[in-house]
Amino acid sequence: MKKTAFFVWxxxxxxxxxxxVQQPLTLWYKQPASQWVEALPIGNGRxxxxxxxxxxxDHIQFNEETLxxxxxxxxxxxxxxxxxxxxxxxxxxxxxxxxEKLAQEKFMGRQxxxxxxxxRKTAWFTSVRKLENLKANPASASFDDRSWKTLxxxxxxxxxxxxxxxxxxxxxxxxxxxxxxAWAGKDVVLDLGRIRDxxxxxxxxxxxxxxxxxxxxxxxxxxAGKLRTGKNQLAIQVINWFDKGGFIGVKTNQPTxxxxxxxxxxxxxxxxxxxxxxxxxxDTPPAMPRYQADYQPFGDLWLRFKNAKKPLHYxxxxxxxxxxxxVTFSSNGVQFAREYLASAPDQVIAVHLTASRPGKISFEAxxxxxxxQSSVRTIDNQTIALSVQVQxxxxxxxxxxxxxxxxxxxxxxxxxxxxxxxxxATLYLTAGTNFKNYKDVSGDPAILSQKPLQTAITKRFxxxxxxxxNDFQSYFNTLSLDLGHTxxxxxxxxxxxxxxxxSPDPALLALYVQYGRYLLISSSRPGxxxxxxxxxxxxxxxxPWGSKYTTNINFQMNYWPAEMLNLxxxxxxxxxxxxxxxxxGRKTAKxxxxxxxxxxHHNTDLWRGTAPINASNHGIWVSGGAWVSRxxxxxxxxxxxxxxxxNRAYPVLKEAARFFVDFLVKDPKTGWLISSPSNSPExxxxxxxxxxxxxxxxxxxxxxxxxxxxxxxxxxFRDTLKTMYGQIAPNQIGKRGQLQEWLTDIDDPNDHHRHxxxxxxxxxxxxxxxDETPDLMKAARQSLRExxxxxxxxxxxxxxxxxxxxxxxxxxxxxxxLLFRPAISPEGVTGGGSYPNLFDAHPPFQIDGNFGGxxxxxEMLLQSQGKTIDLLPALPTDIPTGSIHGICASxxxxxxxxxxxxxLSSVEVTSKAGQPCTLRYGTKEVQLTTEKxxxxxxxxxxxxx
Numbered sequence: 001m002k003k004t005a006f007f008v009w010x011x012x013x014x015x016x017x018x019x020x021v022q023q024p025l026t027l028w029y030k031q032p033a034s035q036w037v038e039a040l041p042i043g044n045g046r047x048x049x050x051x052x053x054x055x056x057x058d059h060i061q062f063n064e065e066t067l068x069x070x071x072x073x074x075x076x077x078x079x080x081x082x083x084x085x086x087x088x089x090x091x092x093x094x095x096x097x098x099x100e101k102l103a104q105e106k107f108m109g110r111q112x113x114x115x116x117x118x119x120r121k122t123a124w125f126t127s128v129r130k131l132e133n134l135k136a137n138p139a140s141a142s143f144d145d146r147s148w149k150t151l152x153x154x155x156x157x158x159x160x161x162x163x164x165x166x167x168x169x170x171x172x173x174x175x176x177x178x179x180x181x182a183w184a185g186k187d188v189v190l191d192l193g194r195i196r197d198x199x200x201x202x203x204x205x206x207x208x209x210x211x212x213x214x215x216x217x218x219x220x221x222x223x224a225g226k227l228r229t230g231k232n233q234l235a236i237q238v239i240n241w242f243d244k245g246g247f248i249g250v251k252t253n254q255p256t257x258x259x260x261x262x263x264x265x266x267x268x269x270x271x272x273x274x275x276x277x278x279x280x281x282x283d284t285p286p287a288m289p290r291y292q293a294d295y296q297p298f299g300d301l302w303l304r305f306k307n308a309k310k311p312l313h314y315x316x317x318x319x320x321x322x323x324x325x326x327v328t329f330s331s332n333g334v335q336f337a338r339e340y341l342a343s344a345p346d347q348v349i350a351v352h353l354t355a356s357r358p359g360k361i362s363f364e365a366x367x368x369x370x371x372x373q374s375s376v377r378t379i380d381n382q383t384i385a386l387s388v389q390v391q392x393x394x395x396x397x398x399x400x401x402x403x404x405x406x407x408x409x410x411x412x413x414x415x416x417x418x419x420x421x422x423x424x425a426t427l428y429l430t431a432g433t434n435f436k437n438y439k440d441v442s443g444d445p446a447i448l449s450q451k452p453l454q455t456a457i458t459k460r461f462x463x464x465x466x467x468x469x470n471d472f473q474s475y476f477n478t479l480s481l482d483l484g485h486t487x488x489x490x491x492x493x494x495x496x497x498x499x500x501x502x503s504p505d506p507a508l509l510a511l512y513v514q515y516g517r518y519l520l521i522s523s524s525r526p527g528x529x530x531x532x533x534x535x536x537x538x539x540x541x542x543x544p545w546g547s548k549y550t551t552n553i554n555f556q557m558n559y560w561p562a563e564m565l566n567l568x569x570x571x572x573x574x575x576x577x578x579x580x581x582x583x584x585g586r587k588t589a590k591x592x593x594x595x596x597x598x599x600x601h602h603n604t605d606l607w608r609g610t611a612p613i614n615a616s617n618h619g620i621w622v623s624g625g626a627w628v629s630r631x632x633x634x635x636x637x638x639x640x641x642x643x644x645x646x647n648r649a650y651p652v653l654k655e656a657a658r659f660f661v662d663f664l665v666k667d668p669k670t671g672w673l674i675s676s677p678s679n680s681p682e683x684x685x686x687x688x689x690x691x692x693x694x695x696x697x698x699x700x701x702x703x704x705x706x707x708x709x710x711x712x713x714x715x716x717f718r719d720t721l722k723t724m725y726g727q728i729a730p731n732q733i734g735k736r737g738q739l740q741e742w743l744t745d746i747d748d749p750n751d752h753h754r755h756x757x758x759x760x761x762x763x764x765x766x767x768x769x770x771d772e773t774p775d776l777m778k779a780a781r782q783s784l785r786e787x788x789x790x791x792x793x794x795x796x797x798x799x800x801x802x803x804x805x806x807x808x809x810x811x812x813x814x815x816x817x818l819l820f821r822p823a824i825s826p827e828g829v830t831g832g833g834s835y836p837n838l839f840d841a842h843p844p845f846q847i848d849g850n851f852g853g854x855x856x857x858x859e860m861l862l863q864s865q866g867k868t869i870d871l872l873p874a875l876p877t878d879i880p881t882g883s884i885h886g887i888c889a890s891x892x893x894x895x896x897x898x899x900x901x902x903x904l905s906s907v908e909v910t911s912k913a914g915q916p917c918t919l920r921y922g923t924k925e926v927q928l929t930t931e932k933x934x935x936x937x938x939x940x941x942x943x944x945x
Contacts, residue, residue, distance in 0.1 A: 025514050027493045027838060028317035032327075036061065037824070037835035037845060038494075040318040040325045041537050044344040045525030045573075047431060048536035051340045053316040053327040056308040060301040060340065061539045062349060064397060065529045066435035068606040070293030071394035075109045075584065075609035076591035083107055084593060088676050091688040092668055099677065100616045100686045107592065108619065109601075109611025111289035113392070120286035125239070128170040128282050129200075138172040138279065139202040141233040145174045148277040151246075154193055154257050157844075158244020158542070165370035166391065166541040167245060169283035173236045173276040177259055185224050186261045190234075192218040192272075193249040193256035198239040204232055214248070221262060234272075237281070242288040243542045283372075287392035291613035292605040295532055295547035297539050298431050299369035299386050299399055303351075306362045307332075320511075320518045323472040324465075334360050343468040344525060347452035349429040352461045353422075361408060361422040366415065367401055370541055376415040384415055385449075391541075398445040399431040400453050426461045428453055438580055438608045475521045478566040479886035481510045483879050494836040500820045506879050509816060509857050515838055516561055516854025519847060520570050524558075529606070530573040531558045535847040544844045548605045549577075551624035552681035553755070555604075557794060557848040559631055560764060560801070560855035563638040564862070566886045566894070571635055575648060577608070578628050582652055585610040585625055589659050597659030600624035602681075617685040622663065622678050623693050626700040629656040630764070633703040640892040640913035642710070650707045654714065657704040657721060660697050664724065667743065672729035680741050680757045689743040694729050695761035695768075701725045731761065731768065731776050738786060739768075739779040752788045754795040756802070759784060763801040766865045770807070781806050789818060793832035793840040793849035800856025804874040809860055813876035819853050861897060864889035868920040871897060872904055891915045893930075904940040911936070 032054040033039040039050035039061070046066075052059040083106040090099035136143055153173070155162050179188075190208070192201070198212040201220060204227075209220030238246060249256055260269025311329035318325045325340040335356035342349045353361050366384075367376050373389035379400070386399040401417070403410055408422025419425050432448020434441050456464060488496055488505035496508050523535035533554055534547045549555040555574075562571040585598030588610040593599065600610045602619045613619045632649035635641070664673040667689060675697065676688035701721040708718045734745040741747050741758040759780050761767030768776040784802055791799065796819040803812035821833035823841030832849070833841050840849025860874040861884055869889045885896040892913030898905045904921050911917065911930035918927050919942055926942040937945045 025320040025511060026317050027320070027511070027515070028315060029492050029494060029836070030314060030316075032058075032314075032316060033837070036539050037839055037841075038837055040316065040837055041519065041522065041535070041839075042318075042323065042325055042340055042342040042349070043519075043522030043536050044342040044347065045521075045523060045528035045536075046347065047342050047349055048523065049340065049342055049349050049429075050537055050539065051316075051318075051325045051327075053325075053338070055311045055314070055329060055331070056305055058303040058305070058327075058338070060349070060351065060429075062298055062301065062399075062429065062431065063296075063536050063538055064298045064399075064431040064433060065536050066433045066606065067296045067298050067388070067390065067395055067397050068293045068435075069296060069390050069393040069395075070112060070290070070605065070607055072439045072441060072607055073110075073112065074587070075292075075607075075611040076588040077108065077110050077611065078591050080107045080592040081590075081594040084677075087686075088665065088688065091677055091686065096685055096687070103612075103616035103620055103677065103686060107612060108616060109291055109588070109609065109613055111291050112293075113287045113289045117286060117289050121241075124282075124285050128237075128239070131281075137205075138174065138281075139200075139205055139207075139235045139237070141204045143174070143235070145277045145279070148174070148279045150275040151278045152274070153276045154247035154249040154273065156249050158196065158248060159246035160244055160540060160542060164245070166372055167280065167283055168240050168242055168288075169285050170281040171238050171240070171245070172279045172281055173238065173247075174234065174278075175272060175274065175276045176231050176233050177270050177272060179227055179229050179232055181229055183227075183261055184229050187224050188222050188227065188259055189262050189266075189269075190218075190220045190222055190259050191256050191266060192220075192236075192247060194218070195238060195247055196243065196245050197241050200237040200239075202235040202237075204228065205235075217256075222259075241285055242290075291611075291619075292546060292548055292603055292609050293393070293607055294541075294543060295534070295538050295606070296390055296541060297370055298388065298397060299367055299374070301351075301401065301427070301429055302366045302368070303427075304364045304366075320514050321473070321476065322469045323476070323518065323522065324469070333357075336360075339465070341465060341468050342522070343456075343464060343471075345467045345471050346456045346459070346464055347430065348456045348464075350456070350461065350464060351427040351429075352465070353425045353427075355423070358423045359408065359421040361405070361425050362420050363418075363425075364413070365401060365403060365417040365419070365427060367399065370539075378412050378415055381412050382410050382417065383453075384412075384417055394441045395433050395435055396445060397431060397433040398449045399429065400449045402428050402453055402457060404428070404457060424461075428456045430456075435606070438584075438606060472521065475567060475569065476514075476517060479514075479517065479884070481513055481882075481884045483507060483510045483882040493838065494822075497820055497822045497834055497836070497838075501817050504878060506882070508820065509879070512820070512838065512850075513565070513854045513857050516850045517565055517567055519850055520558070520561060520567055523847070524570045524573045526569055526572040528573050530555070530577050531847065531851075533846055533848065537847075544842070544846070546603075546605070548603055550603050551600055551628065552602050552621055552757075553798070554794060554846065554848040556627055556631065556764070557797070557852040557855075559851070561851055561858065563634055563890075564858050564888055565854060566888050568635065568639060568888075571631065574628070574631055575635070577604075578632065578652055579648075580608045581610060581625065581628065582655060584608045586655070589662075593659070593663055595659050595662035597655040597657070597662065598625055599659050599663075600628060618679055618682045620677055620679065620686060621681055622675060623696045625656045626660065626696045629653050629700060630696075630703065633707065634890075636707075637890040638888055638892065640915060645707055646711055650704075650711060650713075653700065653704045653707055654717070657700050658717075660700065661720060661724065664697070664728070667729065670729065670743070673724060673727045674729050674743065681755045683741075683753050683755055683757065687742060689729055690757070691731060691739070691741050691743075692757040692760045695731070695758075695765050698725060698728055698767055699761075699765045701728075731773075731779075733775065733779040736782065736786075737779055738783040739776065741783075747783070747786070749786045751786070752790060754792045756784060756787050756795070756798065759802055763798070763805045763859075769866055771866055771868075777806065789815060791818075791832055792842045793819065793823075793834070794842060794846055794852055796832050797840070797849040797852030797856055800853060801859050804856055804859035805863070805865075807874050809874035809876040810878075812856065812860055812874050813878055816853070816857065819849065858887060862887050862889060862895060864891070864893075868918045868925065869893065869895070869909075871895075871907055871919060871921040872899055875899065875902060877902060891917060893917055899940075906940060906945070907938050907942075909936045909938070910934070
């Protein structure tokens with residue numbers, strides 16, 4: 001169709017159509033949370049809390065963003081670069097195993113506590129095995145274990161979930177089983193499943209088996225001669241060096257944790273799943289070397305209420321419009337209400353308790369922490385303090401809790417604050433650590449907890465609440481979304497998840513998008529650290545994957561919604577962290593590759609580690625820095641902030657590109673420039689020339705070239721990038737019409753790996769588009785079909801974005817259904833999906849799926865990755881009518897879009913930078929010449945109104 005150019009503008013303030021009346025944006029439930037993934041998150045970017053809302057016992061588990069393990073240190077391994085040519089040569093010769101072995105031994109980054117660890121480990125192990133200073137042997141059949149505590153076993157998520165948080169070391173377990181007379185004279189099999197990390201298993205005082213390693217199933221044969229008819233005593237010494245210890249079972253179709261006659265089925269045996277007696281022999285093993293640090297919980301606030309009866313009309317909710325969590329119920333004719341918030345202006349978590357009758361607020365408040373080195377002390381009759389010290393780390397923290405009441409009495413009992421007969425009560429909770437920056441831990445945690453408290457307690461709760469809401473809404477109210485309404489909208493949130501697949505509930509998509517925006521505002525504010533793998537919410541000392549920043553997709557996915565969903569300011573913490581990563585990444589680039597510029601591998605943490613980590617088959621991935629750099633370019637594209645481009649974005653882009661100028665090598669077979677060594681994230685090991693790397697590097701070079709042209713600088717460097725750009729190994733289509741993941745055509749059509757890394761060029765990149773490379777788009781779509789729809793939570797979210805870019809709204813909507821699939825069923829945890837509190841389930845919880853899912857729904861409604869702004873490019877038939885106000889497009893545009901019966905009805909475009917604008921809807925296209933600050937209103941036919 002012929003393009004039509006016209007100039008029409010309307011005042012933003014007079015002619016812009018008013019957004020529809022917003023529907024309630026609330027997560028709500030009829031019962032308190034019984035587990036962490038049912039609790040409701042609150043946060044101010046620095047402090048995070050999880051609200052359980054119990055009636056008799058309420059619980060707020062809380063975090064402070066800078067409490068991590070580890071300490072400032074150097075992560076790069078000096079001299080690693082001397083092994084780079086040999087690793088490359090081995091890969092070129094097809095000797096992957098040899099390359100991985102050499103890289104593991106010589107090329108990985110430095111770990112903490114490396115020096116003399118093996119000697120310290122051996123000495124400690126020898127001591128606990130000798131049972132020094134013990135009066136009796138716990139392995140003995142006659143040992144008296146009646147004073148020992150009990151613990152349910154097995155514990156699939158490790159013993160930290162059943163009261164042994166942070167425990168490493170040597171622990172003894174004892175139980176017994178009755179051998180039936182019918183089994184006399186038969187050998188039996190003892191199946192204990194998997195154990196972390198090492199076990200020494202005794203029967204009737206005799207060692208019958210020992211093994212080490214989580215991957216090994218402990219299945220020990222016991223000869224008949226070692227068994228007794230009747231009672232047989234089992235004793236197991238478990239050695240756990242780090243992480244989730246104990247008996248974690250195994251996923252099989254046959255029962256585990258059972259004893260049964262050899263030759264028969266485990267189902268015919270005697271189950272050992274019951275409480276075992278246990279005793280902690282020694283919980284001070286030497287600190288295990290770690291490549292990177294873990295994000296830590298801070299503590300727990302407990303409220304225990306007197307005379308709490310069975311509640312009526314209970315409701316627990318999270319209001320996304322005000323960032324307030326509430327609990328309401330009635331008991332004994334009294335209406336009770338609690339409000340919870342995490343205030344950014346006042347830097348406190350506050351809890352406000354009220355009742356419909358005077359004098360009815362009575363409770364005890366306590367603080368505690370899972371950290372072994374923690375203590376609570378009384379400050380005065382209204383205030384208690386919690387002090388924590390991270391084990392084997394440099395960071396310590398202090399939290400203060402003060403209570404203010406109207407009438408009633410506050411007293412101290414031990415380290416508890418006791419409130420009796422109050423009309424109202426407000427609790428103020430603060431926390432701080434000694435962290436100042438990634439190189440400096442000289443801060444004073446007491447000051448960081450005292451100053452906010454001193455200010456907050458001078459205000460009435462209503463004033464603090466108003467300031468909190470106003471601050472939060474300055475971010476949140478920039479976007480509204482209405483996707484239609486059904487009866488399902490009236491259900492509690494957990495029930496909506498259960499019904500979503502079969503009952504239409506388009507409003508749940510709108511709620512999910514706004515929940516993603518709420519989580520980003522609550523975990524990433526200017527001046528804070530960026531959102532990590534769990535945002536700022538974590539209750540475990542050994543959280544999944546350290547709850548750090550996984551930079552081969554997860555860290556970046558956290559920020560996919562930032563620009564498009566009108567939360568540009570929330571992007572700032574990522575940029576601030578990137579500035580620090582550039583500093584440490586320079587050292588890694590030099591030490592590991594003898595290259596200029598900066599590099600970031602598979603992960604980073606609070607201390608800004610950038611070196612290869614974990615294992616050479618996945619930890620040597622060189623494109624993290626290039627991908628992170630893209631976010632600065634995207635911020636420029638959306639904001640058109642030239643000052644930001646010149647002073648923040650371009651220097652980062654240039655140094656990232658400079659690294660690859662030095663790093664790329666010629667493939668001896670094709671002559672292309674390739675990335676070697678690297679990997680296609682977490683898939684098939686260390687390789688030369690993964691497709692994803694080349695897409696990211698091309699994108700980096702293209703963006704760096706464009707930035708230098710805009711700024712009129714570095715012409716010679718720009719020419720170098722242009723020359724190399726055309727020499728990088730291209731995307732290739734394989735024998736089944738699929739996009740190849742590697743240089744050679746080895747893709748397996750039955751491969752359903754969670755990472756779909758070679759489709760990076762489709763999303764979030766622009767290496768492959770319908771407008772410029774339609775054949776590659778078809779190949780990418782074929783790859784995604786082969787990879788399948790199933791996946792972990794964040795993988796499902798990524799696939800929503802892919803199908804939106806493929807302009808297949810109905811398939812994208814089907815992926816939303818999978819993302820909304822309840823992760824907790826009556827039978828237990830299933831695959832990827834959503835927890836009752838809408839947290840993304842990998843499983844376990846990873847927040848990237850929340851952000852990626854919100855981005856994907858946005859991509860269905862608007863895309864601006866190319867030269868045009870595409871309106872409703874992937875609108876599903878299940879969302880025939882709706883509107884979105886405040887969605888952003890590259891070029892500095894904010895749009896309001898309405899559609900009805902599956903067809904665009906109107907669009908308004910506000911120009912923030914006065915750039916040319918090309919709108920496209922289906923086959924219709926129009927060009928606008930815009931002025932900064934002006935708004936342009938068009939019909940569904942893209943004609944001016």
